[in-house]
Amino acid sequence: MGDGATVIDRVAVYGYDLTYTHGDYVMSAGRVVNVLPSTVVRITTRCGAEGYGESCPLGRTYLPGFGEGARAALRELAPALIGIDAANLAAVERAMDATLRGHEYAKSAIDVACWDILGRVANQPVAMLLGGVLQTEVPLYVAVPLGPPETMAAFVERERAGGIHHFQLKLGDAPERDRDRVAAVHAVTDSEDAIIGDANGGWHRQDAIIAARLLDGFDRLRLEQPCPTLEECLAVRRLSTLPFVLDEVITDLPTLVRAVAADAMDHVNLKVGRVGGLTKARRMRDAAVELGLTLTIEDSWGGDLVTAAVSHLTAGVPPAQLFAASFMNDWTVEHVAGYQPRSRDGRGPVPPGPGLGVEVDIDRLGPPLFVAGA
Secondary structure (H helix, E strand, O other), X not given: OOOOOOEEEEEEEEEEEEEEOOOOEEOHHHOEEOEEEEEEEEEEEOOOOEEEEEEOOOOOOOOOOOHHHHHHHHHHHHHHHOOOEOOOHHHHHHHHHHHOOOOHHHHHHHHHHHHHHHHHHHOOEHHHHOOOOOOOEEEEEEEEOOOOHHHHHHHHHHHHHOOOOEEEEEOOOOHHHXXXXXXXXXXXXXXXXXXXXXXXXXXXXXXXXXXXXXXXOOOOEEEEOOOOOHHHHHXXXXXXXXXXXXXXXXXXXXXXXXXXXXXXXXXXXEEHHHHOOHHHHHHHHHHHHHOOOEXXXXXXXXXXXXXXXXXXXXXXXXXXXXXXXXXXXXXXXXOOOOOOOOOEOOEEEOOOOOEOOOOOOHHHOOOOOEEEEO
8 A cells, every 4th residue: 555556546426316215204394305316436546446435415404515515526526636545544634625625525425435445455344444343233223204193103113023123203393293203102112122302403492492391201212403503402401301412513523522511412423424424433433432422323314335334433333332323225225236235133234345345336327427537
């Protein structure tokens, strides 16, 4: 890796659509998703080593960023990578940040592709290079779209039959209706199950306080991101006995540390794409572990490549501090790497092969949207 063989020679960017396997994915504030544009980055080095990464923002109104935005950002970033050593992740990070401020969701695909290259040339799985493997398969959660209580309860019963025992209920409606949703799900689960009520920042502060009080009696429930800002979430936490999860507001390591210092959460939902890729996510993962938090590891959305990246990051979380990961290729119809890694009985394997440990079927992606370099 010191002879220039891993210097980036070519960056190709592809696009494909990902369809939600259950029809409509419904969140608070009337947000509905069924098909999303996903973007795949393929990086090739001088020695011919290749690596892949993927970015798939969850629509246009979930976080700052959207599908076409990722592609526009990558048009700016790709030319700046030519001649950079893909195995030197610090140099890749510096080159991206010097070229474009923000747009971490687009940078994530490049960062992951470079980790894939590093693992392949070192003949090691990415999980080992991220710090080691503490578990070779991880518990998974599923998100339960916002809907009538009986529909959400039936969804949970179906998933439990397949081995899932961690559920994220989409909330953020009127507090009384959300209480009925939680009650319906609580009734069809038992002590081996864990439930997160996730408003995705959809409540105003007053409604969030009411909801937290109404939900206080459910012993298997954690409350996630009730309001859009850290300050509002902290105000709600101070009036509730529920364990608290923060997600959308934890965008980087400084905000993670600030939230812990304010006693704003017990649990963090760490999304690889939101923070800029595996390089930054590893720092946050390890800090969260040292600070005593429990974690969910996932991304905003994605297919096989996102799932592989999530699995490798999750492998290094101590089992006692891991709530669950999401294998989003279980949630989507299309597959570009043979539906690998593939879950079984509610658990997800960490691919043991070099790099991400999955092989992309490039023919499924069609011609690139654009190319930088040779």
